[in-house]
Amino acid sequence: LPRFVLIGQTASASGSFSIEDLPSSSGRLDVLLRSLRAALLVSHGLRRDVIVYLLLRGGEQAPRVLRVDGASAKFLRPDERSLAILVKKTLNAAPETLDARFTLLRPGLSICRGDLDEVLADAGNAPRYLLDERGDDVRSVPDVSDDGIFFIGDHAGFDPETLSRLRASTSRSLSVGPVSLHSDDVVTLLVNELDRRSPPAP
Numbered sequence: 001l002p003r004f005v006l007i008g009q010t011a012s013a014s015g016s017f018s019i020e021d022l023p024s025s026s027g028r029l030d031v032l033l034r035s036l037r038a039a040l041l042v043s044h045g046l047r048r049d050v051i052v053y054l055l056l057r058g059g060e061q062a063p064r065v066l067r068v069d070g071a072s073a074k075f076l077r078p079d080e081r082s083l084a085i086l087v088k089k090t091l092n093a094a095p096e097t098l099d100a101r102f103t104l105l106r107p108g109l110s111i112c113r114g115d116l117d118e119v120l121a122d123a124g125n126a127p128r129y130l131l132d133e134r135g136d137d138v139r140s141v142p143d144v145s146d147d148g149i150f151f152i153g154d155h156a157g158f159d160p161e162t163l164s165r166l167r168a169s170t171s172r173s174l175s176v177g178p179v180s181l182h183s184d185d186v187v188t189l190l191v192n193e194l195d196r197r198s199p200p201a202p
């Protein structure tokens with residue numbers, strides 16, 4: 001069960017952004033939504049075995065984590081606007097009393113007050129990988145775990161504190177190529193690599 005952790009340094013933790021002006025009003029939540037799509041959505045369906053965590057570190061309600069579980073998620077559409085509307089409604093529906101436990105708000109969509117600690121506690125002890133263009137070429141790492149937890153930065157990468165925490169707690173850094181790419185492209189390439197190693201049964 002691969003898990004993707006998308007760290008939004010400024011991404012809005014409240015639903016107070018404008019759908020019409022997503023990039024500037026949401027602290028670049030759009031970057032995370034594109035990565036969510038790349039991790040979870042395939043042609044005509046959802047990857048049922050994937051969980052995505054969006055770390056929302058921007059705005060009034062921060063920090064919050066939105067967890068999207070492919071096993072039970074419904075109504076996820078591939079276009080960014082629909083995903084933004086779904087996330088906005090979910091964030092708006094979060095109760096004032098939200099605590100560090102994930103609360104299910106819609107099928108497959110849960111939210112908690114928290115940050116990396118809550119994600120690490122929820123995701124368990126599977127091998128952890130930091131995605132970084134300076135890391136080991138994923139093609140030269142034969143034993144990348146299918147159950148891995150993969151950490152990916154946003155448009156601004158990782159802040160120094162997060163980076164040093166992740167370096168200390170991840171098994172290794174993986175690169176999907178020598179060029180620094182957009183987060184969603186990184187997810188696409190990584191997922192493709194995993195797909196090729198364990199193709200779905202025909």
Ligand SMILES: C[S@@+](CC[C@H](N)C(=O)[O-])C[C@H]1O[C@@H](n2cnc3c(N)ncnc32)[C@H](O)[C@@H]1O
Binds near residue numbers: 153
């Ligand atoms: C747009 S990049 C970040 C760019 C940022 N200016 C920086 O220098 O870190 C977004 C994220 O994608 C991942 N990433 C980008 N290129 C990669 C590559 N070639 N291999 C693995 N991960 C990559 C990293 O996790 C990075 O934080």
